[in-house]
Amino acid sequence: MESKLVQFSSLSQKDKAPAYLSLIPEVLSQSDQPAIAANLHTLVDTVVNQESVGLVIGRQVLSEIVKNLEAGAIPSSGLRKRIVEDTLATIQPHIVSYEEQVNSLRYQLADLLESEEEWSEAARVLMGISVDSGQRALPDEEKLRLYIRIVRLLLEEEDSVQAETYYNRAASVVHSTNDKETLLQFKLCQARISDYARKFLEAAMRYHELSWVAEIDEEERREILSAAVTCAVLAPAGPNRSRVLASLYRDERSAELPTFNILSKMFLDHILRPAEIKSFEEKLRPHQLAKIAISSNDQLASTIDDDDLSEPNASTRRGPATVLDRAVMEHNLLASSKIYNNITFRGLGGLLDLTPGAAETMARKMIEQGRLKGFIDQVDKLIWFDDGKEEDDAQGKAGGLGDVEQSTEDTGAPFTKRWDMQIRMTAANVDSIVQHLAEKGLVNMVDVAA
Structure with a gap:
């Protein structure tokens, strides 16, 4: 190989290109795999780093190598991966001159890494693709596909922070395409980003919408519907969640899901028991079991009535520990408002497994945010619930017993006002x-x- 390359160096520029190109099929046809890798490295190093070869010839030779690798000239994925990585490393000092070839090699390497389930490595390789260089800027539609693929790979590794960055880039160019498959992938990324960002209500609505798309495989639609139910359960209790729960409960496909039991109990405002919560918890992903911190104000408020903690079996918990904890406690509080006219702080604490002060704090926040109808009597240590018979209450509107009026919830502090x-x-x-x-x-x- 080296003797031929020395011989070719004395040829005229007109004859060099065919000479170098003739070496590619000869190298790829060798049976010795290490020899293929070594000879291709020598060839690439010669055409890229020797000034006598020239940029035009170098691009022609690299383009032909990339084309052969993409066509499957090397059946072994391990050898192909090694050659692509070595070629990228060799070109690195002159990457600006060979952007088109480098981008093609990065796509191939990402495919190989993805097939090995090296999600974060594949995403990192794709991040290195130049999209806005002066020599060759990618069209917006191609940028969109690239960003969506990076988001999907990062979410496989549960790296939601970086995924959201690339999702925002995709959102800025999503208008550039009318391709249904690309738009569906974007919408799925949108739902998954909301899921990872703990915007569970928004994620549930997006998942449910996608579960009706006929172009998606039936089994995948079932998984998307299951994700919609999970996010709806984890969403903050209130009228908006009740509307989503009603929509999912009435979906006849939901009855076949393993999470239908908890969905029906939440929709019907039944109090959830620890065994049911434990069963549901086993189906959750790590980000859906994220720990949540209690604010200093809530910690201070939860110390009220600490004298009651001296009673046997009194709970010492001052707030929910996880996203699931909070969702279940808020649901049980909302469910208890359908059963009782009023309840003491201590009684609510026993129901929610919280201290009386923490139970009052949770009720107060839900009342302030318009997610629970009632008022608090701090003198008698009672929480009074409205009867919930108004036409626009959470269950009436959500259950379809009346027309749903799309209005923004009052998230202010009405009692303070x-x-x-x-x-x-x-x-x-x-x-x-x-x-x-x-x-x-x-x-x-x-x-x-x-």
């Missing part, structure tokens, strides 16, 4: 009374001001 209004009205009334007394000469305004 009401208290502020009462203070302002009281101050205004006092001022009005003082002015009336002053007009009658019963009060001296100077004395009042002093």
Whole structure:
């Protein structure tokens, strides 16, 4: 090989290209695999690093090598992977001059790594592809496919942070295509990103929408529907989740899912038992069991009524530990509001396996966010629930017993606002009374001001 390359170096530029190209089939036809790798390395090193060869010839030779590798000229995936990696390393100092060939080699290497389930390595290889260089910028449609593939690979490794970065890049160019398959892949990435970001309500709606797409394989649609149920269960309790649960409960396909039992109990506002929760927990993925931290304000509020902890079997938990914990506790609190007119802090704590103060804190937050109808009597340590018979309550609207009005939930603090209004009205009334007394000469305004 080396003697031929030395001989070719003395040829004219016109004859060099055919000479070098003639070596490629000769090298690939060898039976000795190590010899194939060594000879291809020598050939690539010569055409890329020797100035006498020239850039035009170098590109022609590299393009032919890439074409042969892509066509399966080397059956062994291990040898092919080794050659592609070695070729990329050899070209690296001159990568700007051979962008098109480098991009093709990176796609091939990513395919090989993906077949070996090396998801993060395959994603890293694809990240190195140049998409906006001055010499060859990729069309937006090709960028979109590349970004979607990177997102999919990163999500296989549960790297949701980096996946979201590339998902945002894909979202900026998604308008560039009308290809159904590409758009479906983008929507699936959208749902999975919402799932990993713990936007479970949004993820459930997206999964359920995709589960009806006829172009998707039936078994895969079943898995997507199962993911929709799981996300709906994990979503924050309230009217919006109730609407999603109702939609999934009425889907006749849901009855065949292993998670149908917990879906039906949540839809029907039945209190969930520890054994049912444990069974459901076994089906969750790691990110759906993520630990959650309790804020310092909630920790402080949960210390109220610590005297009750001296009672036997009293819970010492000051808040939910995981995403599933929080979803179940909020659901059981909402379910108890359908059963009881009122409940003590201690009784609710026993139901939710929380301290009385932590139970009150959870109820207060749900009331403030408009996800629970009721009010809190801190003097008597009672939580009073509204009867829930209004037309627009969570179950009525969600269950389809009335028309669903699409309106944004009030996520403010209505009881704080009401208290502020009462203070302002009281101050205004006092001022009005003082002015009336002053007009009658019963009060001296100077004395009042002093």
